[in-house]
Amino acid sequence: MQYLICYDITETSIRTKVAKYLESKAHRLQYSIFLFAGSEVQARRVRAELLLLTAGSEHALLLIAPMCSACTEKLWRSGEMLEEEKDYIIA
Numbered sequence: 001m002q003y004l005i006c007y008d009i010t011e012t013s014i015r016t017k018v019a020k021y022l023e024s025k026a027h028r029l030q031y032s033i034f035l036f037a038g039s040e041v042q043a044r045r046v047r048a049e050l051l052l053l054t055a056g057s058e059h060a061l062l063l064i065a066p067m068c069s070a071c072t073e074k075l076w077r078s079g080e081m082l083e084e085e086k087d088y089i090i091a
Contacts, residue, residue, distance in 0.1 A: 002072050003043050005034040011020040011056065017053050020048075029077070036064075 026034035
């Protein structure tokens with residue numbers, strides 16, 4: 001399954017840690033929007049790690065939205081993505 005992961009974090013240091021973590025786990029679509037492919041268990045691990053990384057934040061909004069294959073096929077994008085698509089290995 002694929003998951004859309006978004007964040008809005010005001011603190012630069014925390015936002016940077018979250019971005020670096022997500023860059024290692026998911027495909028970056030926009031600055032604060034990532035597409036993660038993995039199982040529900042793997043998505044829960046990502047969620048737990050994001051909660052740890054943002055624990056000290058006064059204003060951190062996180063969103064993880066599951067996307068079934070039918071929803072993924074209907075995903076509409078315009079413009080160039082920030083990075084080329086790559087395969088990721090989730091351990």
